[in-house]
Amino acid sequence: MKMHPLLIRIVHWTNAIAMIIMIGSGWKIYNDEVLFGFLHFPQWMVLGIWAQHALQWHFFGMWILMINGLVYLAYGVLSGRFRRMLLPIRPREVITEAIAALTFRLKHTDLTHYNAVQKVLYVGVILVIIVQVISGLAIWKPVQFSFLVALFSDFQGARLAHFIGMTAICLFMVVHVMLALLVPRTILAMLTGGPKVVAGPAPTSPTH
């Protein structure tokens, strides 16, 4: 089995497209009623000329994001990929490897094993996207899903959470793309599948 099976590669790039649709249209929707007076997204970086187009894109993109996300989560859990690739996360490793990464001393000899920093980032962004879908559903259906609104205090709280989630996802994307460009083999792996791995129990943590 390849490091990134075909399904994972399709789901990854589909998610990338869905995210661009959601963020670009979300910025346009935000512009109509800003949360922060100093922040308006310029027209060149948003999706949709008018708010209605942005809303159309947003409520089209949400289906791609949700269905694709559910396929990914189901596959990750059932195939054991999450357990194998993303766990365990040991706090001490996270700290030492984060320091190594920030001083450009983190080695990438083996692509098939995520280092602790990668694990934290990937698990973190998955959780943020799940919360983002929940706050999005709360904003979309504040009466039918009033119990979801309560999680964020009120409607404006859900909007703020949705904005913060978007910001976190954008920051992740910046770091993710930057690191991928630093180690271009990772991009190739997400296109062609990467090196072969043995599916099975989690191998011992690599010493980098």
Add this chain to the structure above:
Amino acid sequence: MIRSRTASRFRPTLQPDQSLLVENRKLVAEIDRRKLLRGAMSLGALSFLTGCDISDRQSVQSALRTVSSFNDRVQELLFNPNKLAPTYSVDQVVKPPRFNAYYEIEDVKPIDLATWKLELAGLISDKRPWTLDQVYAFPEQEVIIKHICVEGWDYIGQWSGPNLRNFLTQIGADLTAKYVAFHGNDDYMECIDMPSALHPQTILATKYAGEPITDPYGAPLRLRTAVKLGFKNPKWIRAIEVTNTYPGGFWEDQGFNWFAGL
């Protein structure tokens, strides 16, 4: 002054040589095929180019509107007619309500209350128009609910007036019809689905915070439903129509989602 030499200034005076088309028939066909391929890919591929004029392109627009119609169906399924929206206390009520329309507050054309009549049309057995006194005499219901705008703002308002379900029953409206449309005095029209019209928190509001609604906020009659976005609540209502034919809507015609349920 510019005068066009032909009937239309966009029509060239010289016709192209038709033999060229015959000679290049194969090429023309090929271009068409390419266009088809490009069209099929455009929706996904163009989404990479954020911020340009893609959402204006007709094919993309029609695809997105198809998705929006699908979302209408999904929302109809999600809608629970017995689910009540959260209500609030009197001290949370914002006074006055927030003004909103497709024009500025200075451009509001107040209704002459002395001559105003509520017209009834469509699948209604008793279509006699209602005077303001008759509307005021109808049993009143009060709701303190959130007004949520599609733009993202919201405020808590205290509205009272006839419950729409009771009103529709009184006038002998066909409660199995699909749509209830509200025509505003400002050429604004919106329609809602019958289940939302029959929701217990859907009223024809005549009062705000216990006082008759004033001119900028829809006097004398406006819709207030807890289960729809703000733009689905027409103000300055002059006519109500019950119909099975989708009548469109002011914002839907411009691409906003029709169901717009909360």
